[in-house]
Amino acid sequence: MVEKTSAVGANSYSSANAGTNTSKTQKKSKPNSIHTKENDVGQQSIKPVPKPKPQRITITVGEGQSLGYLAAKYNTTVSDIIKLNGLKNPDNLKLGQKLQINAIDSKQLKAYEEYKAELFEQKWQQEKKEKLQQKIETSKSQVQKAKEYGYDEDYSFKVDKNGNVIVTLKTEKELGEVRRDFQIPAGSLSNTNDIKGKYKPKKIFDLDNCVRYNNYDKAEVPAGDSLLIEGAHFRPDEDRTSWDRFWGNII
16 A cells, blocks of 8 residues: 555656646756757657656555566666665565655656657658658769760650659660669569560570570560669669660670
8 A cells, every 4th residue: 555645656646746746847847858959850840848857755565566566656667766765675575664766757757758759750750851862862863974974865764752763765675785774783673663564585595404584684675665773773884885885786
């Protein structure tokens, strides 16, 4: 059973004390460091919630109550209770024993944790937005390089809202030719395009292993078709000039 003095404990502070303490805390408390630092990152202002301060209370140990139970109930730690009360045998609490506890109001603690979660979410969304913008800018820069290298003779380019590059062919090419022009890793085009459902591969017979397989690098992509290329995989090859590409298609 808990004494009246423990009514300002963690789970249920008395309404009078809670109202008085809360209003005083909110008036005196300044936005904590988390608010000051993190809230500037986001676009939308989040109402700051001060970190709740512990209040010293006296409780009476009830039947079957352990230090772990009391620490969880009053939002403190076992070590803090031991230190505060100078307990030499913390595993042997006695029924009716009086203990001093630095308790934190559960409602205030919950509000503060929700506030921190909001700040984290806001920061994560802002970082996500900044990373996407950086990806878009990088893809635009790579498209500009592609034009400088003369690839706009064979392709037209567009950067989508996700930072990927949409490449539209002006002349018919093999998929392998497109991959070499922009140094696209094997399999990347299949991840972003319906290669197997749209293009007919060339059948290759491997004499060493005596197996036949589909070579999609030899699949022909007609003029006017568009391919979606992951922004991170779009790297125009400066060494492949329009003249090299012309002879590469003939040989």
